[in-house]
Amino acid sequence: MVKKKVAFYTMGCKLNYAETSTIASKFSNLYYQHVPFKSYADIYVINSCSVTRNAELEFKYIVRSARNKNSQAFIIAVGCYAQLNYKKISSFIGVDLVLGSNEKFKIIDYIDGKLLKKSYPTIISNTETKNAYFPSFSVGERTRSFLKIQDGCDYKCSYCIIPMLRGASRSESIENILKNIRFIFSKGVKEIVLTGINIGDYGKMYGKSSRLYTFFDLIKAIDQIKEKGRIRLSSIEPNLLKNEYIEFFSQSKHFVPHFHIPLQSGSNDILGKMHRRYKRELYQEKIKKIRRFIPDAYIGSDIIVGFPGETHKHFLETYNFLKKLEISSLHVFTYSPRPNTKSIMIQGHVSKKIQWKRNQILRNLSNKKYRFFCESQIHTKKTVLFEKNSKNQEYLYGYTENYLRVKIPLNSYNLLYINTLQDVFLTKRDKDGIMIAKPINKL
Incomplete structure (x- = not known):
């Protein structure tokens, strides 16, 4: 029997990576050969994202890329964009099957000999029900695993379409999460990332x-x-x-000193229009609490620029607030109007030119903050999880517990470091922002 070749591509968040792995596991190695997405395949599965319009444009590009590899390939769209706009996505040249939030986990039910003929029309799944829970985690692809603990969101941020696509907040049981963690670690994985749409709402x-x-x-x-x-x-x-979580993490045996805490705006006026559930004063209090209990913690944040009604004064509030804040880096997003969200009705459109300028200003600020954080860690001892080495590299790369990208010169000896946790001494930062380290222990 000739096995069909199947390839997978993941867009968007860490939760999507966990779910792609679960979807991929449905394709038994008995009947399917798993190949890289850049390779020729009979079936391409694209796990899509809809957070911004750019993600939609990327989806079209990925579809074209798959068709260039094999014009007769069967292309399946799953994920948030497939849930959001299944009628539109089914009209794209090359897309043969669109599966909604629940249906994507039953993907094999839709794959049979008849379906894989290009003469068949696109099949649109039932995309109405979203509140079932499907456990997901990734294993075997990386030195770390993404473990889904929660799905959906009960928050109603005015710019966000995800609650409409993912449904209400719902969680995996503690018992099953612990079982999955033990299983993942038993497979040799050294790091697990807990993922979800709103993990703090777990339970x-x-x-x-x-x-x-x-x-x-x-x-x-x-x-x-x-x-x-x-x-x-x-x-x-x-x-x-x-606050008790932060104090707990400071004494934890397993949890690393790394936080990603979305701010979105440093202006209370804009936070109100976004329907966020806090003011900037609370955010500042959390950062100070982390710095008090875990001084070397990496703290990343998300910011949206160009939100409707964001004036120059509002932007300056955000910039000056962030400038004083002891965070390590920023993920800067330009506001992207999403259908059926309340923000599209807010007055005060910000031009693309101004949005771009504000985006660049905050990206520059992020670069300065990251450089400062890296330099503060020079001459300190850290533990690095080294990753699988790509071909023709001069260095071995990995991440510290506080999420600094690290490299050491590659030689035949330290190849043994791959997928191991090794103590290192950080010596300096290179021109690309990567920390250069010296191993402390020998295997």
């Missing part, structure tokens, strides 16, 4: 309003596991990052 089960657990219940249970390995958080809302 609501299957869309119900009642809460069986709290996020604190979960992280305390995780920290008790005996298996060795690092646990990293994905993004967590500032109003859900309670």
Whole structure:
């Protein structure tokens, strides 16, 4: 029997990476040969994103890329963009199947000999129900694994379409999460990233309003596991990052000193229009709390520029607030109007030229903050998880516990460091912003 070749491409967030891995596992190695997306394949599965319009444009590019590899390939679209605009996406040349939020996990049910004939029309799945929960995690692809602990969101930020696509907040049980963590570590993975749409809201089960657990219940249970390995958080809302969590993380055996806390704006007026559930004063309090208990923690943030009604004064408020804030870097996004969100009705359109200028100003500020943070870590001891080496590289790369990209000169000896945690001494920062390190221990 000739196996069909199948390839996968993931756009967007870490949660999508976890779900792609689960979808890929449905394609049994008995009947399918898994190949890289850049290779020739019979089936291409694209896990899409819809956070910004740029993500939609990227999707079209990825479809064209797959068709260039094999014009007769069967192309399947899943993910948030597939859920949002399944009628439009089905009209794209080359797309043969669109699966919604629940259907993507039943992908094999839609793949049979008849379906894989190009004469068949595009099949549109039922995309109405979104509140089921499907466990997901990635294993075998990287030195770290993305583990889904929660899905959906009950927040109604005025610019965000994700709650409409992902449904209500719902969570995996603590028992199953611990079981999955132990399984992942047993496969040799050294680091797990906890992912979700709103992980700080963990504990609501299957869309119900009642809460069986709290996020604190979960992280305390995780920290008790005996298996060795690092646990990293994905993004967590500032109003859900309670002070006791920060104090707990400062003493944790497993959780690393790395936070990603979205701010979105440093202006309380704009935060109000965004329907965020905090003011900038609370955000500042959280950063100060982290710096007090975990001085070397990496703190990243998200910012949206050019939101409707954002005046020059509002932008200056954001800039000056961020300039004083002890964070490590920024992910800067330009506001992108999404259908059926409240923000598209807000007056005060910001021109693309001004949006671009504000984006660049904050990116420059982010570069300065990251350089300052890196330099503050020179001459300190850290633990690096070294990654699989690509061909023709002169260095071995990895990340410290506080998320600094590190490299050491590659030789035949330190190839043994791949997928291991090694203590290093940070010596300097190179021109590309990567930390140069010297290993402390020998295998």
